[in-house]
Amino acid sequence: METQKLWTKSFISVALSNFFAFVAFYYLLVIFPVYAITEYKTSETIAGLFVTVFILSAIIIRPIAGRWINTLGKRKVLMMSLLLFFIGSLLYTFIESVTGLLILRFFHGIGFGMITTIMGAIVADIIPEKRRGEGMGYYALTMNLAMVIGPFLGLTAIQNWGMNTTFLISVIFSFLALLIGINLLFEQKGMTNAKSEKEVGSFKIGDLFEGSAVRISLVAAFFAVTHASILSFVSVYAAEIGLVKAGSYFFVVYAVVLLISRPFTGKWYDRYGENAIIYPSLLLFAVGLFLLSSADSAFLFLLSAAFIGLGWGTTFPSLQTIAIAQSPPHKRGLATATFLSIFDLGIAFGSFAVGVIGAAYGFGLLYLVNSFYVFIGIAVYYVLHGKISALLRKKEANSIIE
Known part of the structure; x- marks a missing residue:
């Protein structure tokens, strides 16, 4: 083939x-x-x-x-x-x-x-x-x-x-x-695909969001709170624990791990389905946050970056792929908008919340709590999507056997 x-x-x-x-x-x-x-x-x-x-x-x-x-x-x-x-x-x-x-x-x-x-x-x-x-x-x-x-x-x-x-x-x-x-x-010669307002239908508030993408977008927003703590405060935390130089290389390691892993993880998603990729990736994300919370050397700090890069860096595109795959072809733009908007709301809330918590209790404790927060997120994913996906995949496998 x-x-x-x-x-x-x-x-x-x-x-x-x-x-x-x-x-x-x-x-x-x-x-x-x-x-x-x-x-x-x-x-x-x-x-x-x-x-x-x-x-x-x-x-x-x-x-x-x-x-x-x-x-x-x-x-x-x-x-x-x-x-x-x-x-x-x-x-x-x-x-x-x-x-x-x-x-x-x-x-x-x-x-x-x-x-x-x-x-x-x-x-x-x-x-x-x-x-x-x-x-x-x-x-x-x-x-x-x-x-x-x-x-x-x-x-x-x-x-x-x-x-x-x-x-x-x-x-x-x-x-x-x-x-x-x-x-x-x-x-892209066929990129027009424009429809009149009459064809699209009368405007409703619900037309601003793609309903099929909301559930998985809420999952992404849940994890965005933790992701915000990495984006906004990992450099502050590095200075707090005396690893300023290592802090400047955190996202470099993050990106290198992604570059190395991307040819494999994407193909595995297509071959084995989203659950086979997302569950292990979230576990790696949790391990990375735990290592970050206890980092007392540059090695552990950058090792946490590798785990977080592989874990979250694989989870995020997988969640976005689900949002797009579940929507009708003519609503993929709206599904993308729905996913990113809800995800960014999680980032906005997370940046504020983790800033307040980090300032009050320290970022080491914040990242430790976040590592357990990811496990709650795994349950949220299972309830909102993972369970349904597993049932559908099992049904497809049975139909092929029959």
Whole structure:
């Protein structure tokens, strides 16, 4: 039987465009609090708003963008999102007030929210059905790599160059995302798929969310609380335990492990199903958090990064693949929007909650508690999806035997 081709020109284009957009996102994510505090003498609370406002606008726009994909078509939504994101990057050097920057961050977040929605919808159409787990794994890898490269470049730029140069670099990343995205427009000739409002039906609030994706999205949001503790505070924890140098390599190890494991985990997902991948991955995630909580050396600290990278880095794309696979083909954009919006709500809540808990009781105890929290999450996954998936797989196996 002929293997369906995954690494097409279109798949590579959407993955690269998504990668550069996420590099720009993470790049700005780390420099903005520093920029606000040093240039505008704001408090840490106000500095944090630059992140919150951006994520909030992305969450708000995603369900709307999911509907636009049905009414306007993928081509127009892709072009609009990339242009908005690029224009937002261009405007940072022209704004000279905190209020103006907050408004711009909200505007820029709209472009980013639309990009993440439309890219997810396009890549879901491009990936062959029988290689969806593998393809979505590689696609998610672009975000994981950006999570390493973006902050590293951002901190390097803000420490060594002026703000004009620092913002120019983000413009370059946004332009690359736009340029490759435009190329994708010409590659994907059948990307219009637009329907009139009459064809789609009268508007209802329920049209902003894909119901079939909600259950697995709630599972992702549950784990997002723990993931937020890694994203937001692992560097703070590294300083707290005297492992600052090791802290700078945490996400590098995280990404390297993902690169090595990705060719296998995606194929195993397609061959053995989601449960066979997600349960072991969550156990690895829990082990990684436990090691992190007790790390007293650089070796243990970075070993925890490897376990967390393999565990969570495999779980997240698997959950997103489930959300897309369960939705009708014409609602994949809306399913992607639903998944990411609910997941980001978990990140937003988690960043606040773990910050309060970590400050009160210490991050070592926080990560220890989180390792047990993951086991509760395994039960949540079983109830909301794993049990159903196992029954369906057993039914399919019986029908083949008969």
